[in-house]
Amino acid sequence: MVARVRVPAAVSGGEVFVVRIAIQHVMETGFRLTDTGRPIPRNIIHTLAVRYGGREVFRAELGSGVAANPYLEFHVRAQASGPMVFDWVDDAGVRGSETVAITVSG
Secondary structure (H helix, E strand, O other), X not given: OOEEEEOOOOEEOOOEEEEEEEEOOOOEOOOOEOOOOOEOOOEOEEEEEEEEXXXXXXXXXXXXXXXXXXXXXXXXXXXXXXXXXXXXXXXXXXXXXXXXXXXXXX
16 A cells, blocks of 8 residues: 655644545445445445654544545644654554654744
């Protein structure tokens, strides 16, 4: 799975900034059928956890109502420079991860 993460290039200490992530995934609900009438197994990203400075700052428990290639946006307060780590897992047990550097000035 491929993800695109967008964060500001640099933020000031204490500033609240926007984090955006789009994960490439089919998010199959399990309700659709193949052309031959067989059910397509459910396979959605069910958990996304985000750590910043070693502390979890965001968690999403996703369900079958989420569209393919889910896009999420949330806000975080800048504390210190360091990595922001995104980890997710789908129903098939496939895990994905992405890391971005957060640069805090002042």
